[in-house]
Amino acid sequence: MEKSEIINKGTLVYQKPTLMNDTPMHYCPGCSHGVVHKLIAEIIEEMGMEDKAIGISPVGCGVFIYKYIDIDWQEAAHGRAPALATAIKRLLPDRLVFTYQGDGDCAGIGTNETIHSLNRGENITIIYINNAIYGMTGGQMAPTTLLGQKTATCPYGREAQLNGFPLKLTEMVAQLEGTSYVTRQSVHNVAAIRKAKRALRHAFEVSMQGKGSCFVEIVSTCSSGWKLPPEKANKWMEENMFPYYKIGDLKDE
């Protein structure tokens, strides 16, 4: 059977979400950011919140997310996305407000804002992309870099004595009274992508119901920063990141 016949007669199984525009993404080949962008666009579309969703973009690789998904966006100063999201959600309580932050933004310079916004129980969702490295600036050590992991600023591997331990922000915020749903997911294969989509959708729904803050960590790859091809980066993540950053729901109230 010809390909054109299948296309004409068959049903459409999957296409790029319509909320995602045709602007070419600046991410490196195989970057997890693209998959998460697609999931966010799909979920907002499925929930029918196109006109009511407001995202806050971070400083880091994810900064240009406002160019790629056609919803309302606000750009925050480095690490200050949760503070901005708090203000927007308080002024416009009927909107779906979420932040999209990397590990440098959310767990580095913005830890204070992140923890206090979640502790206040603001009805926002924080999407936290953890790739254990500062991707945008050229692969320096991040607070989440694993012990022994080599980066540009720790070429012999991270040492606990000198650099401290990798920050488990998700475990920390699960202890807070203000959070309602805290989970850690990944997007390295089809099953994980489907699970991450369910988790993100649940987080958006919980924050819209006004039950409290939601925190979704996505353990991601940075093939350029880790200096590995995309599929090897996925394998490296499974072998090294998952034992330390365990996948699953930490809190669902």
Add this chain to the structure above:
Amino acid sequence: MGKIKGAVVINTERCKGCNLCVVACPTGTLKLSETEVNHKGYAYCCDIDAEKCIGCASCALVCPDGCITVYKLKE
């Protein structure tokens, strides 16, 4: 039971040749181009064995750039 046939349409200009779809494909339908590149210089993904496609959409789900559209037909 009817046979399921699938077809993929790849936006080759948007593709960055990350190879994740090739790894995700359960039937070996996809492969990166060995002879041609797109205008950015990436060896893009091609459905070299289009007959094998079952329309499972695994490739499209894992594609970070949303380059793949999948169709399915039950005979």
